[in-house]
Amino acid sequence: MTKPLEVKQESSISIRSGATKSYALQESAFVKWSLITISLVFLSLFLILPLVSIFVTALEKGWATYVASITNPDALAAIKLTLTVVLIVVPLNAIFGIVAAWAITKFSFKGKNVLITLIDLPFAVSPVIAGLVFILLFGAQGVFGDWLFQNDIKIVFALPGIVIATMFVTFPFVARELIPLMQMQGITEEEASISLGASGWKTFFLVTLPNIKWGLLYGLILCNARTIGEFGAVSVVSGHIRGMTNTMPLHIEILYNEYQFTSAFAVASLMSILAIITIIIKNIIEWKVKDV
């Protein structure tokens, strides 16, 4: 058949859209370097300097103190609690995010816009208010308070409350990441899969999931970062019980309020390391996505 023609088209396809320089946007060297300098100074002052100071303060009194602050039972409990919350919240939000994005992009139904707006709600509501809502619902004087008390179910001031509050705050991340991606990809590949005889589950695992995996991972990374760092909502529902319901950010706040700066900064440095790892993973994913 038309081999030469095809070869030509292939070569043109393989050119990736990399960083393209616009001739019209080429500025003079002076403008270019002053803009770069301003950004660098700003970044150093507001991001790098504080980050460095965290580590400096944390290690101020030596490595032994640093290790002791982290291995303190209360600190360990806080780390364990935070990781537990992450392990519960991130998978749940992954499922919720996929389900919501699937519903919104693959079906047409009435009230779709309402659902999209609802997904955005946690971004608009202050986390403190989100926490208070759950106190009003599940607290001792709350709507379900009596029933929960009679059935001996603890939500507020316990792990379930922290999980629920964190989920509320972080649930838009995955859905928000997936909706535009899935909208762009359309539904014809799924239709093709079904008409080839695949079941709904097989279609999801063999066609949909591979197509959205990088977007999903990106959303999960953001969700994970926020889950580790969430303060406001968790602070309201946790009850600040030392060694029990203190997550890492809450533990840091308590240490700080008790003037234990070195310990506070030691735990903070641990969180910073988690954050830095998250950013690195996020960048790797972005780089991968661009490559695909």
Add this chain to the structure above:
Amino acid sequence: MSIHIQNVSKAFGSFQALEDISIDIESGELIALLGPSGSGKTTLLRILAGLEGLDEGAILFDGQNITNVSPKEREVGFVFQHYALFRHMTVFDNVAYGLKVRPRKTRPSKEEIKKKVTELLALVKLDNFADRYPSQLSGGQRQRVALARALAVEPKVLLLDEPFGALDAKVRKELRRWLRKLHNEFHVTSIFVTHDQEEALDVANRIIVMNNGKIEQVGTPEEVYEHPNSPFVYDFLGNVNLFRGRLHKGKLTQGEFEIDVPTYLDSHDDAVGYVRPHDIQIEKEQLNNESVAAKIVHIHMVGPIVQIELKREDVDEYLEAEIPKEHYKQLHIKNGDTVYIRPKQLRVFIPEDYSI
């Protein structure tokens, strides 16, 4: 497999996409669903595949009502307009997909799948591309992968949505020929959607012309081209010249033009005569009152057929005529000449709510 479409209707909100459609398709036919965009042809195809539900009516495959059978059970091969290849899978995996997802009981062994896919890739002349990804293929190649993928599951019906729409002219022609050949080999009942009349006339052995969610005409390419049963079909399949006039005592008159139409002896209506460009006779002298004077505006002379644009001298209307090159040479005509034109064959329709 034979297909019976019985009184199918479908609406999207207030838009009536299909209105009481009934078609019988014999086993092994190659059918073109032809119509302008928005005529409902793609909707009908998607309903056949089960990708779209219907509001009323029934679909029968081999006499069995499959209206409520899910698309995955229908054993239909669907080729999508933009191919819908799985972008994260190689060409091989794309073609193998339909076999791999079968339940364990009916799934062929790995070797069998490999053999089958290799065969199909050879059939679509893509044996060397098995490890490529869809993004590394040209449009024509992607289309052939899509076809191989649909054929891999040995469908009882092959449905193709604008199969050549997104390809350039040369590749399109080649694939057209190839599809016909493929159909001759496999004899699988095939239906393809197109808005290109040439494509429909060239490939199909029966054409269903659709407009506004209704069937205008069903017939062989020759039937629908030579004997259109409505102004729409006349206009949609090929070029046409219009003689808008008035019927009176079995004659259609417009300006100085008058022609006998014995089928409408009793009508006294406004009517439109339809004449194909190749049915217009050009003469240098007026032989009878059925011919009318026209001035040559433009002569387009590429290939064996000469296209001539004319402007009527009695009314302000343009005509298009097509004559063989030899005849053109005998006539000795040039731009600006006045000639006499006469329709060799004319079909009259009385406009109802239809207007061009």
